[in-house]
Amino acid sequence: MDLSLIAEAVVLGILTGAVYALMASGLTLIFGVMDIINIAQGAFVVLGAYLSYVLAQHLHIDLFVGLLITMPVMFGLGVFVEWAFIRPLKRDRIMLSILVTYAIAIIIEGLLGRIFSTDLVRLDAWYATRSFNLFGFYIGYIYLFAFLLSVVLLGALYLILYRTKFGASLRAATQNRTAAQLIGIDVERVSALTFGIGVALTAAGGVAFGATNSFNPGSHYDLISRLLVIIVLGGMGSLGGALIASFGMLVIEDVTAVVWEPKWSTTVFFILLVLVLVVRPQGLFGQLAGRKE
Amino acid sequence: MIRLNSARHLRTLGAIVAFSLLLANLAACGGGGGSTSTNTSPIKIGYTVSLTGDFSADGKAIQQGYQLWADTVNAHGGLLGRKVQLVSLDDASNPDQVTTDYQKLITVDKVDLTFGPFSTLLTKPASVVAHRYGYALPEGAGGGPSVFQQGLNNVFDVSLPVANNLVSFAQWILSLPAAQRPQTAAYATEDDPFTQPQVDLARQMLEQGGVHTSYYKVYAAETTDFTPIAQGVIASGAQVCVFGTLLPDVTAFIQAFKQQHFNPQALIATAGPDQGSQFLTNVGGAQTAEGIFVPNGWYPELNAPGNQAMVNAYIAKYGGTAADVSSDVPEAYSVGQVVQQAVTQNNSLDNAKLIQTLHSATFDSVQGKVKFDATGQNTMATAYQFQWQSGKLIPVFPSSVAAAPPEFPKPKWP
Numbered sequence: 139m140d141l142s143l144i145a146e147a148v149v150l151g152i153l154t155g156a157v158y159a160l161m162a163s164g165l166t167l168i169f170g171v172m173d174i175i176n177i178a179q180g181a182f183v184v185l186g187a188y189l190s191y192v193l194a195q196h197l198h199i200d201l202f203v204g205l206l207i208t209m210p211v212m213f214g215l216g217v218f219v220e221w222a223f224i225r226p227l228k229r230d231r232i233m234l235s236i237l238v239t240y241a242i243a244i245i246i247e248g249l250l251g252r253i254f255s256t257d258l259v260r261l262d263a264w265y266a267t268r269s270f271n272l273f274g275f276y277i278g279y280i281y282l283f284a285f286l287l288s289v290v291l292l293g294a295l296y297l298i299l300y301r302t303k304f305g306a307s308l309r310a311a312t313q314n315r316t317a318a319q320l321i322g323i324d325v326e327r328v329s330a331l332t333f334g335i336g337v338a339l340t341a342a343g344g345v346a347f348g349a350t351n352s353f354n355p356g357s358h359y360d361l362i363s364r365l366l367v368i369i370v371l372g373g374m375g376s377l378g379g380a381l382i383a384s385f386g387m388l389v390i391e392d393v394t395a396v397v398w399e400p401k402w403s404t405t406v407f408f409i410l411l412v413l414v415l416v417v418r419p420q421g422l423f424g425q426l427a428g429r430k431e
Numbered sequence: 432m433i434r435l436n437s438a439r440h441l442r443t444l445g446a447i448v449a450f451s452l453l454l455a456n457l458a459a460c461g462g463g464g465g466s467t468s469t470n471t472s473p474i475k476i477g478y479t480v481s482l483t484g485d486f487s488a489d490g491k492a493i494q495q496g497y498q499l500w501a502d503t504v505n506a507h508g509g510l511l512g513r514k515v516q517l518v519s520l521d522d523a524s525n526p527d528q529v530t531t532d533y534q535k536l537i538t539v540d541k542v543d544l545t546f547g548p549f550s551t552l553l554t555k556p557a558s559v560v561a562h563r564y565g566y567a568l569p570e571g572a573g574g575g576p577s578v579f580q581q582g583l584n585n586v587f588d589v590s591l592p593v594a595n596n597l598v599s600f601a602q603w604i605l606s607l608p609a610a611q612r613p614q615t616a617a618y619a620t621e622d623d624p625f626t627q628p629q630v631d632l633a634r635q636m637l638e639q640g641g642v643h644t645s646y647y648k649v650y651a652a653e654t655t656d657f658t659p660i661a662q663g664v665i666a667s668g669a670q671v672c673v674f675g676t677l678l679p680d681v682t683a684f685i686q687a688f689k690q691q692h693f694n695p696q697a698l699i700a701t702a703g704p705d706q707g708s709q710f711l712t713n714v715g716g717a718q719t720a721e722g723i724f725v726p727n728g729w730y731p732e733l734n735a736p737g738n739q740a741m742v743n744a745y746i747a748k749y750g751g752t753a754a755d756v757s758s759d760v761p762e763a764y765s766v767g768q769v770v771q772q773a774v775t776q777n778n779s780l781d782n783a784k785l786i787q788t789l790h791s792a793t794f795d796s797v798q799g800k801v802k803f804d805a806t807g808q809n810t811m812a813t814a815y816q817f818q819w820q821s822g823k824l825i826p827v828f829p830s831s832v833a834a835a836p837p838e839f840p841k842p843k844w845p
Contacts, residue, residue: 143666150658247483256487258678260713267715267844269690278690350686351655352679352713356483360655388656395659400650401622403659 146275147396151389153281156288157350159384161343161361162368163292163377164336170312170375171332174224174235180362181243182337186212186344187353188250190261201263201345202283208341216337220330243358250355261348284346291342292381295335299377308332312375371411373424382422473516474509474780476501476770477536478546479557484524485652486549488678488709489702489759493549493572494519496763499744500771503737510771511778518542526556533560543780546766547586549759551575551593551625558586567785569770571762575624579806585782587789589765589801591728591812593625597633597673599814600699600724603828603837604671605640611839613670613696617646619660619684620675626701629726630675637671645669654680661687670696678703682713689719689844696840699724704819708755717822722841724818729761729798730826732834737768738797754823765796 165179186208193204219242227234260266265279299305310318311328319325347353347361368387372379390410391403398406414422478497481490501515509515518540520532529548536542537560545561547554547570554573561568562583570586574593578586604613616637620630627649638644646667648660661684664672672695674681681703688694704710704725714720731742731753741764742753772795773788774780793811794801800811816828818837825834 140666143662146662147659150662154656154658251482256482256491257709258488258682258713260682260715262715267686267689267719269692276691278686350683352682354487356487359484360653364655391656392659395650395656396663400648400654400660403656404651404653 142275143396144393147392148389149272149275149277150281151392152385153277153285154350154392155385155388156285157281157343157346158364158368158388159381160284160288160291160339160346162365162372162380162384163295164339164343165365166369166372166375166377166380167295168333168336169369170377171308171315172220172224172235172329173231173315174227175232175239175366176333176336177236177239177362178219178243178246178358179239179336179340179365180358180360181246182212182216182340183343183347183361184353184355184358185215185246185250186341187261187348188254188344189341190345190348191259194261194263201261201349202287205287205342205345208344209338212341213334213338216334217330219337220333224333225326225329243362247355247358254355256354256356258352258354259348260352261345263349266349278350280346280349284349287342287346291339292377295339295377298335304328304331367408367411369421371414371421373421375425376421376423379421379423471513473514474511474544475516475518475540475542476544476546477518477520477533477540477542479522479529479532479536479548479553480519481524481549481553482521484522485677486524486553488706489549489572489757490522490524492706492757492759493763495745495749495757496571496760497546497767499741499748499760500764500767502748503740503744504767504771510774511780522548522553524550524553526553529553530556530560533557537561537564537566544770544774544782544785546570546763546770547573547588549573550623551578552623554578554586554588555581555624558583561585566782567770567789569766569789571764571766572759573625574808576628577624579808584790584805584807585786587769587803587807587809589769589794589796589809590762590798591726591814592808594628594632595814596629596701596726597699598636599828600673600726600816601633601636601640603816604637604642604697607839613642615645615667615669616642616671616673617664617667617669617695618644618673618675619646619648619650619664620701621652621654621677621680622649623652623675626675626677629701630673633673637673642671657683658687660684661691664688665691665693672698674698674700674703676700676703678706678710678713682710685714685719685723685844689715692844694841694843697724698722698841699726699816701726705758705817705824707757707824708751709757711822716845717819718845720819720822722818722820722838724816724827724837725824727758727815727817728812729758730815730817730824731756733797733799735797735799736795737764741797761797765798765801768796769794769801 168176189208190201190204193199223238269276269278307323307328311325368383372383390407394403394406480494501517504515522529545566547568549572551573558568562585568586571590574588576594618634620626681700704723777784801809802811804810815826817824818827826832827837
């Protein structure tokens, strides 16, 4: 077995993992603060990819530059969705949120299908297929740029969470929503902004996803299943956990595909996931039950 | 001689004549399937289409093909004097949903006839349901061997039998002069009943001809990250790449090969490059597509009954050019043509008669002649090899239909 192939698989797993970390961080953030599982996260990623597609095709705006437009738009959409569909859920929030956000995902898929049809498309740019040489093998520029984008955005998210008053409110709401309300934190405002941030991150994820995969409106099903697995492994509500789990999943799958067989990639990962959950049911960095009401 | 000279006799005679006419009409209406010309309700034809899920890109093209055929038939007086009405349900590319949908189409929607869905994977459950209710299932995109190993007599694939798709490509490789002939080949395929049989047969032929297998991997159809597989192909240094793919995976492989500056001498994929403009859009244009092969049983310039009219109708309805027509469109259109001929020949919608006629007669289609063997496979289909050259997908093999000789070796990626 060629060791360079394994090394390459590890490097690519980390680079690709950063893309998934970006998408999963929004999902785990939303769960952490609001106790809801946003099944529409994958659909928002696809929507973000289509927004970038429109900007690139019709206005010739670069994919990453276009984030200056798409991220605020998706943030606004996220705030609206929280206000219109999530805030009214008062009881059985977790179960109902699954149904409601699934419905939102279907609506997004339907609208995108109506506008763009089911034809597969891909985000194109010079860096989508070009690469540079690193220690004897080629790394695609898109993976490097997506990795750097993930670092920047997740770094910014960290700063928001740990260096701002809003971040303190958000962390308080994550720890105990009721207690946060009792000490005067406007939990509903925090929830709306958190949902907005979570959805805004999907715009960035959409660029990375769309530039490395062909996609159509129905592509969110595969995405959301993988994102949910990541946040379960990492610990629901844990940003650090989502990061580690993203890297872990992609590296394990890529190395398995290279060392053994591609068809066992997902199986090996899920076996490891089960083993982790047997030892730590809360995931790698999650908190045990009794965390919040 | 009876003398009809009384009013009572005349009234009686009139009643007898009227009653006889009524009986004659009722007899013509009977016989399950409705061959009478007095029935003007639409003929309902049911099918499932993959509007969502893994096959959604092809599903749309299949639906376009069926719709084009229905439009053509209805514009020319319909079928048996009745309009054709297509009834479709989204199967979400899911075999279980296909079973549910065909049950509904037959038992609830009470369609008169059924057409097949896209893909071998979905045709199998559809054919089982149709068989249970005595329906014929003509289809154009479910040609994997496993469809015809179920022992059913009701499934008919109007297109090229899938397992032979890559045979002519393998024959062409082996026909190259020894000095030019590639020595190594890499194979990567989905574990799909459509793609894997073709790739395995091509591998068998090439190995027997002395082309060494430097890489062979089967991956799950649900795979989303193709990079490690692409890396494996690249590391093998294979001169020929044979892929059992659909559009998303072949696009990912090409993207990885471009990034890694890996230039095989020949690259063929079982599906993906046959998707017309969609393929060009996904891989980054005609220069990237240059030299890529794909097998197929049809091309826009094929001299077959109704083909030119179908292509023109497609362009009029959906826009684009002839090169943009996905090969799924004529596959679906051919299904309609064959059924139309069989139903017209029988003058009946009866499915038992339809199955019998489909097994015995020869038909014309936009893909060429159609004649089914006992298993339902088309014995008269021809396997053409196509190659993207200068932005057009043209036939290059066999030489009898070649618009140009095959481009070999494939140009380097731009």
